Amino acid sequence: MSAKLKSEGINVETLIIHGKPADEILHYVEKNGVDLVIMSTHGRSGVVRWTLGSVAEKVLRHSPTAVMTIAPPACRTGK
Secondary structure (H helix, E strand, C coil), X not given: CHHHHHHCCCCCCCCCCCCCHHHHHHHHHHHHCCCEEEEECCCCCHXXXXXXXXXXXXXXXXXXXXXXXXXXXXXXXXX
16 A cells, blocks of 8 residues: 555655554654554444543544544444
């Protein structure tokens, strides 16, 4: 996917960082001046999300920049 975006002139960087996902994403955003975070969600809700936590929700609540979340087609309802 990143190669396709790069071919369209979009600046994309991919990397692997070890640690607590939400904390590492937020640290990276602040350290590198990221202007948009796009992340997928698992579509969990209710007790399951409360029990397991939500990386996307933590990033949404604490990010200093815009965050766009996208639910994978399998998680969408009404289709």
